């Protein structure tokens with residue numbers, strides 16, 4: 673197909689660069705005529721009728737009423753990752769536009785990230801690395817005691833695909849596993865990983881040495897973990913968040929970490945992302961922060977992109993969209 677015949681797809685720039693990986697660009701350009709937001713805004717009259725899909729990578733571009741109104745031939749919004757909290761599904765659907773995400777492929781890597789954060793925090797990897805590479809620190813073994821993971825109790829809040837994969841991994845680390853979820857898992861699924869259901873979230877918070885957040889962000893889970901919940905946790909416990917920053921009341925978390933209400937936090941997600949450079953979370957020794965990279969491995973990101981391309985092509989051909997998200 674000639675490039676002019678390819679469907680016009682809108683993508684955004686992130687930090688001044690096109691919001692896709694360099695090595696994905698060739699593949700994408702075989703399928704679509706990519707238009708950046710900047711190009712679109714500079715040439716709206718010519719481009720608005722041509723754009724038929726939006727490729728949402730890392731929550732960009734923002735899909736708002738103004739954008740939807742300006743694109744009369746828009747058919748598909750393909751969003752990377754599993755979370756769709758950045759999309760107003762009802763609004764988008766009211767414009768006759770379909771939405772897709774990439775729900776399955778991200779689970780394994782995100783669960784690995786949960787384990788990585790738990791191990792890094794409990795064994796003080798970041799502090800240890802800083803010390804090891806610093807030219808003038810003296811090493812006293814007694815200063816470097818961590819917290820053991822094996823035998824500890826892990827409380828998983830949100831036992832969906834990602835939470836369950838965390839449980840599978842934690843079982844291999846000989847952890848005791850508690851979980852809280854809207855629905856209890858089947859008995860055979862629980863026993864496969866040795867997970868015990870806590871009907872009340874508070875019970876899980878009180879008993880866990882590590883509390884890992886893998887719940888979907890919805891109005892019901894917004895700031896689910898606040899001052900009260902942090903105070904229920906053990907003073908020796910660590911909070912791990914691989915879901916969305918807004919599951920936690922961040923001000924309450926800062927206070928809890930400063931006052932040793934809990935021991936530590938390991939966060940792949942915050943709000944905003946990235947945090948302003950003077951944010952108190954960045955100054956705390958008992959905090960590890962990574963830049964929302966739960967699913968960021970080469971293979972997974974490549975598959976995510978392929979799935980997004982498939983969804984756009986299916987939607988434009990009027991075929992069922994592989995991972996359509998219904999409002």
Ligand SMILES: O=CC(=O)O
Pocket residue numbers: 752753754755756778966967
């Ligand atoms: O944040 C990542 C995702 O929603 O997959």
